[in-house]
Amino acid sequence: MKHHFRFLIFDFRFLGLRPPFHKKRPTRPEFNKSAIKNRQSKIARHLPAIIVLSTLPLSVQAEDTPRSSMRKGLKAYKAGDYTNAVAQLEKTVMEFQGVGNYNLGNALYRMEDYEKADEAFNEALRTEDVELQAKAYFNRGNSMLARTTVLTGAEQIGLAIELTFQAMDMYEKAILLQPDDLAAKQNYERAQNLRLSLEYKLGKWYFDHGESLLKEYKAKDAQTDYRNAKKQFEHILENVQPHHAESEQVLPKVNERLEMLALAVEAAEYDLKTALKQIEDYQYMLAAQRLTTETDERKYAFDIKPDLKKQYEETIQKNQEVMKIIQELSSLNIVK
Secondary structure, X not given: OOEEEEEEEEEEOOOOXXXXXXXXXXXXXXXXXXXXXHHHHHHHHOOOXXXXXXXXXXXXXXXXXXXXXXXXXXXXXXXXXXXXXXXXXXXXXXXXXXXXXXXXXXHHHHOOOHHHHHHHHHXXXXXXXXXXXXXXXXXXXXXXXXXXXXXXXXXXXXXXXXXXXXXXXXXXXXXXXXOOOHHHHHHHHHHHHHHHHHHHHHHHHXXXXXXXXXXXXXXXXXXXXXXXXXXXXXXXXXXXXXXXXXXXXXXXXXXXXXXXXXXXXXXXXXXXXXXXXXXXXXXXXXXXXXXXXOOHHHHXXXXXXHHHHHHHHHHHHHHHHHHHHHHHHHHOOOOO
């Protein structure tokens, strides 16, 4: 006698207050220090399950079959035993590539193994079931956004930005398959906002890091960070959101730092040239005074152009040798 059972397919959806997709977004969304953290925490927490039923035939056979593993895996999943759920559902993916990988991805997601969950959802896309494809695209997007919650530092923020791009693409594909999917539209907008926040965070990281380096007189590395910050903020204003208030506020400060460092190098080069001219005119004391004056700007210039510092040191040494000779001759009354 044959029996039938239903496989549970879980679809992660976000909860929480959010504007409907069709409403116009603010032209200048406000971001505070916890904006990214709050938005990312929703990704990890709000994952209620919507159950979609798919009927598959099952004969009562030995327990160790992909079908029995599916039953056990879904039972463990429902009980919150995600480790056992993963172990069981991994046995189902060869026979049930679509639904098996999809449910495996859900269990991996619950274990916060977002990268492997993404891979499982990607495998689930091989199914010919359009509805399941849409849900796999949706959950791939969720997995990508969830991965951004653990990424910090300049390189990792860059990866997080790329993940938001990919997540937006996943939601777009889900919407193409199911145009009435409001959750996919809302998550697309959430990914878009997260991208903007991360883009700004990357630019601000470069600027703040440059500021800390400048305090240590590591002007060359600071200059590199300022240039990266300038490029990032200009990218935001040109390609992400024109008139983004925070970027417009920080960009002038970045430009001021870059101009200051450029002028510091120019001033140091001018002083060296002037000192050499003074030496030619026998104004050794004036040259020595100009060459040995210490300022923050000159320290910046020396760090940016080590060869310039070397030229200063060589010129100071030669000038001191000449002054020493003059003093010795003066003591012998040879030079009046």
